[in-house]
Amino acid sequence: MEKIMVEKSPPLRGNVRVSGAKNSALPILAASLLGTEDIILEDVPRLKDVEVICEVLTSLGAKVEFLDRETIKINSSNIKNYETPYELMSKMRASFLVMGPLLTRIGKTKTSLPGGCAIGTRPIDLHLKGFRALGAEIDVDHGNIGAYADKLVGDRIYLDFPSVGATENIMMAATMAEGETIIDNAAMEPEIVDLANFLNKLGADIKGAGTSSIRIKGVEKLGGTTHSIIPDRIEAGTFMVAAAITKGDVVVENTISSHIKPVIAKLREVGCEIYENGDKIRVIGPDNLKATDIKTLPYPGFPTDMQAQFMALMSVCNGTSVVIETVFENRFMHVDELKRMGADIKIDGKSAIIQGVDELAGAPVKATDLRAGAALVLAGLVANGVTEIENIYHIDRGYSNIEEKFRNLGAIIYRK
Numbered sequence: 460m461e462k463i464m465v466e467k468s469p470p471l472r473g474n475v476r477v478s479g480a481k482n483s484a485l486p487i488l489a490a491s492l493l494g495t496e497d498i499i500l501e502d503v504p505r506l507k508d509v510e511v512i513c514e515v516l517t518s519l520g521a522k523v524e525f526l527d528r529e530t531i532k533i534n535s536s537n538i539k540n541y542e543t544p545y546e547l548m549s550k551m552r553a554s555f556l557v558m559g560p561l562l563t564r565i566g567k568t569k570t571s572l573p574g575g576c577a578i579g580t581r582p583i584d585l586h587l588k589g590f591r592a593l594g595a596e597i598d599v600d601h602g603n604i605g606a607y608a609d610k611l612v613g614d615r616i617y618l619d620f621p622s623v624g625a626t627e628n629i630m631m632a633a634t635m636a637e638g639e640t641i642i643d644n645a646a647m648e649p650e651i652v653d654l655a656n657f658l659n660k661l662g663a664d665i666k667g668a669g670t671s672s673i674r675i676k677g678v679e680k681l682g683g684t685t686h687s688i689i690p691d692r693i694e695a696g697t698f699m700v701a702a703a704i705t706k707g708d709v710v711v712e713n714t715i716s717s718h719i720k721p722v723i724a725k726l727r728e729v730g731c732e733i734y735e736n737g738d739k740i741r742v743i744g745p746d747n748l749k750a751t752d753i754k755t756l757p758y759p760g761f762p763t764d765m766q767a768q769f770m771a772l773m774s775v776c777n778g779t780s781v782v783i784e785t786v787f788e789n790r791f792m793h794v795d796e797l798k799r800m801g802a803d804i805k806i807d808g809k810s811a812i813i814q815g816v817d818e819l820a821g822a823p824v825k826a827t828d829l830r831a832g833a834a835l836v837l838a839g840l841v842a843n844g845v846t847e848i849e850n851i852y853h854i855d856r857g858y859s860n861i862e863e864k865f866r867n868l869g870a871i872i873y874r875k
């Protein structure tokens with residue numbers, strides 16, 4: 460099994476360009492099942508998860524072609540299947556996002572139930588609540604889940620929690636439902652706005668994406684378009700933390716700073732100098748990193764997908780920091796791994812208390828999920844000796860060319 464090795468590195472310096480957002484690309488690729496003409500997607504990050512959803516689309520009958528490394532052409536005019544194979548579903552939870560498009564496009568969809576995953580049970584009740592409200596019949600048996608509807612009819616749906624995936628799935632299902640659908644307490648993430656923009660370019664009629672109330676007027680048919688995926692705010696945030704933790708000076712390119720306001724604010728609190736200029740953000744790490752507190756929340760709050768990376772940073776800040784995780788119930792698995800490297804962290808329910816230490820020490824560690832893996836890379840940059848990270852397939856699911864990007868900034872990182 461390949462490992463990523465990280466050695467104590469000099470302060471990172473230079474420029475890094477972030478890729479398109481994984482969490483935008485996945486729903487937009489799923490939404491490509493809705494269009495009956497050619498769709499061209501640009502700035503698609505070349506990631507394991509993207510490959511998996513492309514396989515899902517192909518298995519359903521779509522033609523998927525890479526025009527170059529980050530451009531994909533999709534034609535879904537001839538969707539033949541409505542069942543997502545178990546092997547693909549089990550590789551990636553986000554495969555579930557094809558349900559909404561299939562339901563509205565061909566009136567039926569069947570897949571295996573996504574299980575829990577490392578970061579929590581992650582139920583799909585809200586997705587199903589939305590499908591039912593639109594008139595679908597839901598059938599769960601032997602671990603499979605099917606949704607069927609001769610005709611979907613718009614309705615008003617209140618989400619008990621602003622789930623990103625449920626908002627996306629219901630929004631996609633509603634594009635061709637009869638009449639108007641309103642999603643209240645909708646997720647407001649930039650990735651929702653990107654998906655709505657894409658769907659509108661295909662001919663959908665969606666208003667209010669980016670607010671907590673999204674209105675979708677059903678249309679007869681969706682066509683084709685060319686669309687560029689927005690930059691990955693979490694990848695940007697990860698490199699910004701890398702600048703902070705190594706006390707370096709890094710310019711992160713291809714960013715939308717308004718998407719990462721909480722990350723910028725918290726990095727300023729730990730003492731970083733941050734300059735925003737067009738699509739570039741320059742982060743200069745301070746000599747003296749100060750402790751801070753974070754609480755993860757749905758957008759526009761502090762992103763749960765940056766929690767692990769901040770915990771790595773807090774491990775070497777001066778003083779005591781507190782992290783409260785409110786989005787997922789079990790997203791502290793990186794704590795044990797960081798402790799193996801000498802971090803002083805205690806967990807109390809949803810909170811982690813981090814007492815900054817002077818030094819971390821390289822150790823063999825495991826990436827328990829994608830962002831946990833990123834946190835271990837960050838910790839490895841400042842730990843004495845070598846950090847040997849196992850289970851790096853998690854990292855490859857969400858970061859494209861991670862070693863090359865870090866190496867270009869002066870980091871000592873390689874695969875073995």
Ligand code: EPU
Nearest residue numbers: 482553581582583584585586622623624625764786787829
């Ligand atoms: N939830 C429910 N019922 C549902 C749906 C969600 O209770 O029907 C709960 C979940 O159990 C969880 C919370 O709501 O506790 C948030 O889940 P959400 O549905 O918002 O997340 P998601 O759509 O499954 C996406 C990202 C995640 C990111 C979350 C939160 C994609 C493909 N994934 O997941 O990304 O953490 O939103 O922002 O967009 C990552 O990139 O590392 C990652 C995990």
